[in-house]
Structures are given as C-alpha cells and as structure tokens.
Amino acid sequence: MIKFILIRLLQAVPVLFTVVLVTFFIIRQAPGGPFDSEKAVSPYVLEKLNERYQLNDPVHVQFGNYLVDIIQGDFGPSFTYPTRSVSEMIFTGLPVTFELAINALLVALLIGIAAGLIAAIKKNTAADYVSMSTAMIGICMPSFLLGPILILVFGIYLEWLPVSGWGYSDGDKILPSITLGAAYAAYIARLTRGGMLEVLGQDYVRTARAKGLAEHVIIFKHTLKAGLLPVVSFLGPAIAGLLSGSFVIETIFQIPGLGRFYVDAAFNRDYTMIMGTTIFFSVLIVAFNLLSDIIAVMLNPRLSYNEEQM
Amino acid sequence: MVTNVRITCVKPRERGDKILSRGDWLICLCLLFFTACKPMISNVDKAIDEQILHFGNGAEPQSLDPHLATGLPESHILQALLEGLVGVHPQTLAPVPGAAKSWDVSADLTEYTFHLQPNGRWSNGDLVRAQDFVYAWRRLLTPSVASEYSYQLHVLKNAEAFNKGDISDFSKVGVKALDDLTLQVTLRAPTPYFLSMLSHSSTFPVHQGTIETFGEMDDRGNLWTRAGNYVGNGPFVLTEWALNRIIRVEPNAHYWDAKTVKLNEIRFYPISNITTEERMFRSGTLHVTNELPKEKIAPYKTKQPDRLRIDPYLGTYFYRFNTNKKPLDDVRVRRALAMSIDRQQLVTAVLKGGQIPAYNYTPPNTLGYTPEAKLVFDIEKAKQLLTEAGYPNGEGLPPIEILYNTSESHRKVAVAIQQMWKINLGVDVAIFNQDWKSYLSTINNANYSIARAGWIGDYVDPNTFLNVFLTGGGNNRTGFANSEYDKFIQLASTATNQTERYAYFQQAEAILVDQVPIIPIYTYTRVFLKHPSVQGWYANVLDRHPYKHVYLATPATTPSEATHD
Numbered sequence: 084m085i086k087f088i089l090i091r092l093l094q095a096v097p098v099l100f101t102v103v104l105v106t107f108f109i110i111r112q113a114p115g116g117p118f119d120s121e122k123a124v125s126p127y128v129l130e131k132l133n134e135r136y137q138l139n140d141p142v143h144v145q146f147g148n149y150l151v152d153i154i155q156g157d158f159g160p161s162f163t164y165p166t167r168s169v170s171e172m173i174f175t176g177l178p179v180t181f182e183l184a185i186n187a188l189l190v191a192l193l194i195g196i197a198a199g200l201i202a203a204i205k206k207n208t209a210a211d212y213v214s215m216s217t218a219m220i221g222i223c224m225p226s227f228l229l230g231p232i233l234i235l236v237f238g239i240y241l242e243w244l245p246v247s248g249w250g251y252s253d254g255d256k257i258l259p260s261i262t263l264g265a266a267y268a269a270y271i272a273r274l275t276r277g278g279m280l281e282v283l284g285q286d287y288v289r290t291a292r293a294k295g296l297a298e299h300v301i302i303f304k305h306t307l308k309a310g311l312l313p314v315v316s317f318l319g320p321a322i323a324g325l326l327s328g329s330f331v332i333e334t335i336f337q338i339p340g341l342g343r344f345y346v347d348a349a350f351n352r353d354y355t356m357i358m359g360t361t362i363f364f365s366v367l368i369v370a371f372n373l374l375s376d377i378i379a380v381m382l383n384p385r386l387s388y389n390e391e392q393m
Numbered sequence: 394m395v396t397n398v399r400i401t402c403v404k405p406r407e408r409g410d411k412i413l414s415r416g417d418w419l420i421c422l423c424l425l426f427f428t429a430c431k432p433m434i435s436n437v438d439k440a441i442d443e444q445i446l447h448f449g450n451g452a453e454p455q456s457l458d459p460h461l462a463t464g465l466p467e468s469h470i471l472q473a474l475l476e477g478l479v480g481v482h483p484q485t486l487a488p489v490p491g492a493a494k495s496w497d498v499s500a501d502l503t504e505y506t507f508h509l510q511p512n513g514r515w516s517n518g519d520l521v522r523a524q525d526f527v528y529a530w531r532r533l534l535t536p537s538v539a540s541e542y543s544y545q546l547h548v549l550k551n552a553e554a555f556n557k558g559d560i561s562d563f564s565k566v567g568v569k570a571l572d573d574l575t576l577q578v579t580l581r582a583p584t585p586y587f588l589s590m591l592s593h594s595s596t597f598p599v600h601q602g603t604i605e606t607f608g609e610m611d612d613r614g615n616l617w618t619r620a621g622n623y624v625g626n627g628p629f630v631l632t633e634w635a636l637n638r639i640i641r642v643e644p645n646a647h648y649w650d651a652k653t654v655k656l657n658e659i660r661f662y663p664i665s666n667i668t669t670e671e672r673m674f675r676s677g678t679l680h681v682t683n684e685l686p687k688e689k690i691a692p693y694k695t696k697q698p699d700r701l702r703i704d705p706y707l708g709t710y711f712y713r714f715n716t717n718k719k720p721l722d723d724v725r726v727r728r729a730l731a732m733s734i735d736r737q738q739l740v741t742a743v744l745k746g747g748q749i750p751a752y753n754y755t756p757p758n759t760l761g762y763t764p765e766a767k768l769v770f771d772i773e774k775a776k777q778l779l780t781e782a783g784y785p786n787g788e789g790l791p792p793i794e795i796l797y798n799t800s801e802s803h804r805k806v807a808v809a810i811q812q813m814w815k816i817n818l819g820v821d822v823a824i825f826n827q828d829w830k831s832y833l834s835t836i837n838n839a840n841y842s843i844a845r846a847g848w849i850g851d852y853v854d855p856n857t858f859l860n861v862f863l864t865g866g867g868n869n870r871t872g873f874a875n876s877e878y879d880k881f882i883q884l885a886s887t888a889t890n891q892t893e894r895y896a897y898f899q900q901a902e903a904i905l906v907d908q909v910p911i912i913p914i915y916t917y918t919r920v921f922l923k924h925p926s927v928q929g930w931y932a933n934v935l936d937r938h939p940y941k942h943v944y945l946a947t948p949a950t951t952p953s954e955a956t957h958d
C-alpha cells in the first residue's frame with residue numbers, strides 16, 4: 084500500500100509541473116494585460132507597474148522566478164487586488180468553498196444513496212422509474228437553472244430561506260448546498276442503483292434470502308458495502324468537482340468562495356491569482372483522486388491485488 | 394400531512410417495505426424542516442430601527458487606498474471613509490465645504506487657498522492638517538506608486554513633470570502648506586472645474602503616520618487599508634472588510650460634521666452578478682442595487698414603480714471608428730453610417746431604460762453646456778454620401794465589423810444597428826464580441842473597424858468629454874487627429890470666462906460632428922433599484938450620494954422624494 088501511494092505521489096510531480104508550465108505560458112498568450120483599463124493608463128505609469136510586478140523581464144526569466152517563489156510557498160501578490168496576496172485570497176475563499184462542497188456532498192450522498200437503493204430494491208416498479216427519471220432530470224438540469232428556481236420558491240415566494248450569503252443568517256447554507264448537491268445526488272443515485280443491482284443478483288444474496296434473512300439485513304449488512312463501491316470511486320472526482328465547480332453556485336448565492344476568485348482572475352488577467360488557484364485546484368484534484376483510489380483499494384480486495392503489478 | 398406516512402416500528406412483511414418507509418421518513422423530515430421555517434425578517438424590515446443601509450456595490454473593491462483605487466465600487470466606499478477638500482451638494486453637485494471650511498481663488502483663477510476645518514479630525518483623533526494633503530498629493534504623483542489616476546492632479550503646476558519623473562523636487566509642485574490649516578494650490582492654467590475635481594477620491598487625503606506604520610509610502614501592498622488599521626477623515630470608519638463578502642462602515646465619532654450623520658452603519662455587498670443582486674433586493678437583503686437587468690425594467694415599471702430609479706447620468710454611449718482603416722478613413726462613409734441609425738427606436742424598443750438619443754458627444758446640459766452641432770437621422774442623405782464615396786447601396790464596401798465587449802445589452806444594440814445599416818443603406822456589417830481585456834487590447838492596438846465604447850464624466854464639465862479626442866490622447870483610440878480641434882480645446886483651457894470657454898467647446902464639438910470619428914448613440918441613464926425607505930438620496934448626474942445626508946424612514950414622511958423619479 085505504501086509503495087502504491089509513493090508511486091502515485093511521484094507521478095503527481097510531472098503532472099503538476101506540466102500544469103504550472105502550460106498555464107503560465109497560456110495566460111500570457113491571452114490578449115490584454117492585467118493593467119489594461121478602460122481609461123488609458125499613461126505609458127510611464129504602465130512602465131512602473133510592469134517594472135513593479137516584473138512583467139518587463141523575458142518570459143522565461145519570469146517563469147524561473149515564479150518557480151523559485153512557489154517552491155518557497157510564495158504565490159506572490161494579486162495584480163488586481165494589490166494589498167492581497169494570492170495565498171491570503173485562496174485561504175479566505177477555501178474554507179467557504181470546502182464547507183459548501185462538504186454540505187453538497189452530504190446532500191448528494193443522502194438523497195442519492197436513498198433514491199438509488201429504492202430504485203434497486205423496487206426494480207422496474209413505479210418507485211424505480213420515478214426516482215431514476217428524477218435523477219436523470221437532476222443530472223441534466225444545470226445549477227444555474229435549479230438555483231434560481233429554488234430561490235424563487237423558497238426564498239422569495241415562501242420567504243422561508245435566505246436567498247444569498249453564507250453563514251450570515253440562519254439557513255442561508257441550505258439552498259446552495261442542495262443546488263450544488265443535486266446533480267451529484269442524481270449521479271450517485273444511478274451509481275448506487277447499478278452497483279446494488281449487480282450485487283443483489285449474486286448467488287450469495289439468493290442464498291441469504293433462501294435462508295430466510297430479513298430483507299433489510301441483506302441490504303444493509305451483506306450487500307450495501309459492495310454495492311456502493313462505484314459510489315466510493317466516484318467520491319474523489321466528485322469532491323474535486325464540487326470544489327472546483329462551485330463557481331456558478333457561488334455567483335448565484337453570493338457566496339465568498341474560491342470559485343469566484345478563480346473565474347474573476349481569468350477575466351482580469353490577474354496572472355498570479357490564476358496561477359495560484361490553478362495550482363491549488365490541481366493539487367486538490369490529484370489528492371482526492373489518490374484518496375478515492377486508496378479507499379477503493381481498501382474496500383475491494385481484488386483491487387489491492389493489482390497493486391503488486393504496478 | 395403526517396397521516397399517510399407508514400410507521401416504521403411495524404414489522405415489515407413485504408420485501409423492501411421497510412426501506413420504503415425510511416424513504417418516506419426522509420421526505421417527511423425534509424417537509425417538516427421546511428415548514429418549520431417561518432417567514433424571515435429581512436434586512437430592510439429591520440433597517441429603519443437600526444439605521445443600517447444595505448448597499449449593492451458591484452464588484453469587490455480592488456483597494457481602499459485612494460491612490461490605487463480606480464473603479465466605482467472603490468469610490469462608493471472611499472466617499473464614506475475619506476473626505477476631500479470640497480464635497481458636493483447632494484442635489485446640485487455644487488462644491489460645498491468638506492475638509493476645507495472655505496477657500497479663496499486668485500483673480501487669474503490659478504491660485505486657490507483652502508482654509509481647513511479647525512475641528513477637522515482623523516478617525517484616530519489627530520487634526521486634519523494641510524500637510525496631510527501635501528503628503529497625499531505627493532504620494533498620488535510619486536512615480537513609483539504608479540497610480541492610474543495620478544493625471545487627476547496634472548492641473549497643478551509641475552505635477553505632470555513630477556509624476557513622469559522629470560523633476561524630483563516636490564517643492565516645485567504647486568501645493569504648499571502655509572500652516573496647519575491653510576493649503577495653497579497653484580495651477581498651471583485656469584481650471585474652472587478644479588473644485589469639482591476635488592470631490593474625486595484620488596485627491597482625498599491619507600494619514601501619513603498610518604501609512605508609514607504599515608509599510609513604505611510607495612508600497613502597493615501596504616496593509617494600512619485593512620479594517621482596524623484604516624485611519625480616515627470621512628464621516629464613517631471601516632469596521633469590517635471581509636473579502637468578497639461584505640464591507641461595513643460605522644460613523645466616525647471624530648468627524649467634524651458628525652451631527653449630520655444619521656445612519657448607524659452602511660454595509661457594502663460586492664455582488665458582481667446583477668441577477669443575483671436583483672433577487673437580493675426582492676428578498677429584502679438590499680436597499681439599493683448597483684444595476685438592474687434590462688429585462689426587469691418593464692416588470693418594475695408596472696408592479697413597483699416606487700422602487701425603480703432611472704436617473705440621468707453623465708455619460709455617452711458611442712461607437713468608435715478606426716479612422717485609419719478602409720473604408721472608414723473616408724469621412725463620407727463614417728457620416729453615412731452615423732446618419733442612418735434610428736436612435737429613437739433604439740432607446741425605446743431595445744434599451745427601454747429611459748436613455749436619451751445622442752446626436753452629439755457631450756451630454757446635454759453638462760454644467761449649462763449643450764452642444765449645438767448635431768448629427769441628423771437622414772437616410773437619403775446617407776445613401777447619397779455612400780454613393781459619392783464610391784459604394785452605391787453598399788456595393789464594393791470592404792468588410793466592416795462591429796466589436797463589442799461581451800454583454801447581452803451591447804449585443805442587442807449591435808444587432809439593432811447592424812439591421813439598421815442593412816435596411817437603410819444596404820450595408821452588411823459583421824458583429825463580434827470579445828471579453829473585456831481582449832477587447833481593450835484590440836482597441837488599444839487599433840485592430841478594429843468599429844468598436845462599442847462609453848465615456849463617463851469624472852467631473853461636471855464638458856472638458857471631461859472633449860479632451861478625450863485630442864490628437865494622440867490615450868483615450869482617443871480612433872486615430873482621429875485634427876489640429877483645429879486641438880486648438881479649440883487648448884483655447885478653452887486658457888479662456889477666462891465660461892461663455893468664451895463654451896464657445897470654444899462648441900466649435901470643437903462641431904468638428905467632431907463634422908468629422909465623425911465616433912457615432913454618439915445615447916446618453917446614459919443610471920437604472921437601479923432603491924427601496925422607498927432610503928431618504929436623503931437624490932438623483933444627480935455623477936451618481937454621488939453623500940452618505941452623511943442619507944437616512945432610513947418610512948416613505949410616507951417625505952413625499953417630495955417621489956418628485957425625483
């Protein structure tokens with residue numbers, strides 16, 4: 084197991100380096116610079132700004148300096164927000180984005196697994212069709228549509244829940260968590276149904292039923308763990324997706340998370356901020372994929388056997 | 394509603410029965426949870442008692458350092474935290490005492506002597522001194538600070554030279570503290586709008602001791618602007634700055650005019666998405682929005698007209714021509730295109746926000762100046778001009794594209810104009826959009842043929858508009874170069890009385906209308922939402938609302954407010 088983790092960690096190094104390299108050069112290819120503004124900036128002011136942020140150096144020199152800085156953990160100051168460092172902005176937005184992702188994941192797991200179980204157990208009945216059609220709609224319905232619908236119903240017409248904010252008034256975390264979790268809930272429901280059906284069709288389940296075991300014992304004690312394997316391997320990408328994909332939710336619900344910084348940075352040509360957030364998200368995605376692989380190996384002995392061959 | 398839920402303690406007989414009950418339980422719990430939520434008490438409901446103004450402020454401020462800030466969101470907050478020498482009257486925008494109690498102007502209009510408020514205090518209790526202004530203005534003009542708004546003070550003697558690094562002795566620049574409470578300013582030429590410029594946040598003072606406690610004077614990353622560190626001389630002090638979340642300000646007890654301040658707090662919300670902002674307004678989270686989505690104008694007009702504000706705004710929406718690019722280097726082609734846009738239809742059918750069709754560049758009645766020269770809407774004449782230029786019915790016309798920065802509203806305007814040119818002249822133009830920074834890069838490099846643009850006045854004077862099109866001006870971006878035009882603007886800057894000045898501006902404006910480097914399209918309006926409980930907030934063309942006059946009260950008490958719509 085340790086060897087497996089070490090190998091995967093070593094593989095991550097070239098991946099991350101490539102991400103840094105490609106992003107660094109690509110963002111500089113985008114037209115317009117961080118200091119272009121509607122009101123023209125005088126050439127001598129622009130010169131001073133470029134000098135200050137070392138944008139006058141040749142690009143390869145800039146890249147070299149940048150690598151040295153990030154190895155020391157210094158992501159530099161944001162170009163758009165001169166008094167903020169990139170690290171400060173990431174660590175301000177991160178807890179919010181993380182909490183949102185976790186809440187959304189809980190929503191997704193709760194609804195998804197329940198719906199998937201019902202569908203699997205009541206296979207080819209109305210309950211199955213209803214939950215799976217709902218899941219299909221959930222997968223297809225974009226969050227920028229679901230979010231405003233929930234806001235209109237629960238926030239504006241019923242006045243039950245706040246329409247915006249995060250941790251500012253009671254209950255303002257509910258709608259964003261549901262909105263973000265919904266698509267994943269739908270996906271998890273389908274994965275659960277598939278996984279459970281496969282397991283429920285196996286011989287040992289028939290044996291258990293023949294022995295007269297109660298259905299809930301069969302489901303929860305003997306099949307759920309194996310049936311949820313597809314869900315577990317989906318968790319890594321799901322968390323990474325929830326973390327990096329929360330931009331739309333953050334915008335709709337006015338949540339001060341990392342996603343908004345990321346997208347704004349791209350539009351503002353805030354080079355250091357784009358780099359910082361890209362690297363950060365890359366690390367997260369690599370880490371969560373690794374984590375879910377490890378959990379999958381732990382849950383499924385057949386996978387750990389393969390580890391020896393890696 | 395609980396009646397149809399099976400009770401789970403009954404031993405299940407059928408396979409899967411119990412699981413289903415759990416599902417039902419889940420739904421039941423959710424329903425219970427939601428029905429337990431009572432209608433909330435919103436920010437706006439509580440606000441009259443609390444006197445807290447909830448303000449939708451567009452984007453997250455880039456900086457609260459007046460020398461680094463460039464945008465409107467920053468300016469909205471700086472107007473609360475700092476105060477310039479002169480303020481503005483909330484209705485007329487006329488200069489009123491700010492940090493200066495009074496001022497004298499020399500006969501030749503080049504020397505101003507400001508007498509500071511004797512009880513003017515910083516939020517830490519220090520006296521606001523003339524030296525603070527000297528320090529602040531030196532900082533604004535210091536080349537290594539690289540302030541993008543430093544040009545605001547170029548009207549001072551030698552300021553531009555100091556800013557460019559040509560001279561390094563700041564004592565040569567036209568600002569001097571005669572004593573703690575007297576500031577003498579020498580201008581390079583008479584500048585009738587000088588006082589008006591002083592209400593711009595870039596000219597506000599900063600507290601030297603505070604800046605130097607937290608870093609070097611020219612350190613752009615100086616942390617003096619954080620809540621807790623910030624020392625200002627404005628009516629409010631910064632109490633919280635949570636990134637991308639909220640900025641809170643509370644009254645400054647040391648402010649010289651503290652008795653006028655009625656609000657207990659202002660909360661600025663950085664909301665970049667205008668649809669989100671409108672929903673927050675509707676749910677009672679905000680008193681004032683920064684903008685309003687176009688499609689919401691009509692519903693508010695019919696259902697809640699008392700919340701919809703359409704205020705005049707000192708800005709012109711126009712299209713730039715690249716006058717160096719064929720076929721737009723031919724003034725007849727430019728004129729033909731400019732004459733065949735039905736602006737009236739555009740504002741009533743497409744924009745619907747009370748905009749005024751613009752047939753010339755400077756907005757009407759800018760400090761009493763209304764341009765006389767006018768473009769006309771004359772399709773026949775336009776066709777004739779096009780034929781004269783060698784393109785009858787648009788035949789043989791080299792390809793033309795309209796560039797706009799990505800936005801639904803700019804797209805609608807571009808599509809409408811594209812149609813008008815097609816129908817009226819038979820001219821085919823393409824339209825395309827780019828994201829903001831790409832668009833800026835494209836127009837700065839003159840890679841366009843026609844590009845959407847806008848100009849918002851910094852101060853109320855025709856000069857803020859007309860000096861844009863000086864030959865080689867950084868904001869010109871059309872390639873338009875006309876020595877006659879330059880001459881008139883120059884003459885206006887040395888004119889000693891307003892009538893003479895305006896006469897020069899009229900002549901310059903006539904050249905713009907004749908040479909059409911741009912197509913003026915409409916004069917902006919500010920379309921936003923404001924809750925009726927917000928009082929002491931008046932429509933004005935600079936969208937300035939000195940917060941010390943703003944308060945919250947039940948609308949019935951001041952019916953006069955309605956007259957401003």
